[in-house]
Amino acid sequence: MTSIADRLAGPTVPEAPALAPAAPAATAAPAISFPPAGERELRLDLFRGLALWLIFIDHLPPNLLTWFTIRNYGFSDATEIFIFISGYTAAFVYGRAMQDSGFVVATARILRRVWQIYVAHVFLFTIFLAEISYVATSFENPLYTEEMGIMDFLKQPDVTIVQALILRFRPVNMDVLPLYIVLMLFLPLILWLMRWKPDLTLGLSAVIYAVTWEFDLYLSAYPNGFWAFNPLAWQLLFVFGAWCALGGARRMTRILNSPVTLWISAAYLLAAFIVTLTWYIPQLGHLLPRRLEQWMYPIDKTDLDVLRFAHFLALAALTVHYLPRDWPGLKSRWLKPLIVCGQHSLEIFCLGVFLAFAGHFILAEVSGGAAMHALISLSGILIMWGVASLISWYKNVADKSAPRKAALANADLAGGG
Structure with missing residues (x-):
């Protein structure tokens, strides 16, 4: 099966026929092969759904399930998974659109998707503010507004709203979508360059990453500080995902x-x-040499520390090797909840932000015990699964009814003629 990169490069020149039949060369199966048109790559949906669940759990106050998230066992976390898969799927979908319809049409489709994500971000921002403000007012606890980072909004709502619309002001837990919006804005240029020289494009991305670290480049945030996820650094993971696709x-x-x-x-x-x-057992601190600690720390998340990037690469290498695309477990009903959530990532991510604050509120006002922690975490995951299943059902019904509606419309036109 040819890759998108092969088809973008154009047809190859046919070779002259061999004088004698040659023995077939042994070739390894591709690490990530492209599914036929219309067939989903379930591994991507699986791990994107897993990333959404892990992000939700990590947004809650520390609890029992927090110890099952990958950030407690290595340098990277669910954000790296989400951004890499976003770059991979975006390049796969819109790379094919650029090949079939051209640069202008593909760019228009990408910008339409960017607009959808931006509208979702504005909607999430509005409802999230209303949720926090209502809870803080009803329970007379201003700590919620301070803890969730909306104190500046309450002081200067007119200025803050404008800053939010240009992505410079964001409450706590709302940093991923602005990063995704910025990265998607540059996707047309990334795909155009990769159509020309994919390896050089990845190299340019690495240069931008290195320059960002060398000169401490960043995007400022309102009212002070900088973006929690620096797009100038995180673009490397996004471009790497596109390059792989x-x-x-x-x-x-x-x-x-x-x-x-x-x-x-x-x-x-x-x-x-x-x-x-x-980090969790200080008594083990003597295992690390002092010089190693001085070189290694801090492991910066904002600028995607190289140790985090390398940790993700190691996880990805083992996962791709031991989890092939035709793994029977991908059809298991036990993994269906993860896969269906991954298929509707934008909606489920927004829902997860709402649920995380609701869980934070319940734990603070009702009970902070281990049983309540587990109940809230599991309830949130079940709600995310239920909403994703409802969206899938609705889309399936709409897809099935579309041909019937078209046929009835054609029949009406024929009768009217």
Whole structure:
């Protein structure tokens, strides 16, 4: 099966027929192969759904389920998974659109998607503010407004709303969508460059990342500070996902399947786990040499520290190797909740932000015990699954009724003629 990158490059020149039949060359199966048109890559949906669940749990106050999220066992967390898959799926979908319809049409479709995400962000911002303000007023607890970062909105609502519309003001837990909006705005340029030179495009992305670190470049936030996720740094993960989708993963097959790569990845994950243990068990701090600590810390999330990026790469390498696209477990009903949430990531992410604050409120006002923590976490996940299933059902009904409506419309036109 050819990749999108191959089709974007145009047809290849046919070779002259061989004088004698040659023995078929042994080729490794691609690490990430492209499904036929109309068939979803369920691994992407699975891990995007997992990222949404982990983000929701991490947004809650620390509880029992928090210890099951990956940020407690290494340097990276669910954000890296979400951004990488976003870059991969965006390049796969709109790269095919650019090949079929051209740059202008594909750009128009991308901008339409950017507008949808922006509207979702504004909607989320408005409802989130209303939710926090209502709770803070009803229970006479101004700490909610301070803890959720909306105190400046209450002081200067006119200025703050304008800053929110230009993505410079964001309450707590609302940093991912602005990052996604900015990255998607540059997707047409990324795809155009990758159509020309994919490896060079990835190299330019790495240069921007290095320059960002060298000169401390960042986007300012309102009323002070900077973006929690610096797009100038996080674009590397997004572009890397796009590069993988457009043929890069296929060309890395031998590297990914190499035992050396797998052992290095496993060793790095083990080392990262040992380091994170010292964060929770201070008695293990002597295991790390002082010079190593001075070189390693702080492991910055805002600018996507190289240790975080490497940790994600190690996780991805092992996952791709041991979880092939045709893995039977992807059809299991036990993984269906994760997959269906991943298929509606924008809606479920917004819902997760609402649920996280609702859970925070219940834990603060009702009970903060372990049983209540577990109940709220599991209830939130069940609600996300239920809403995702409802959206899927509605879309299936709409898709089935569309041909019937078209047929009835055609019949009306024929009768009217």
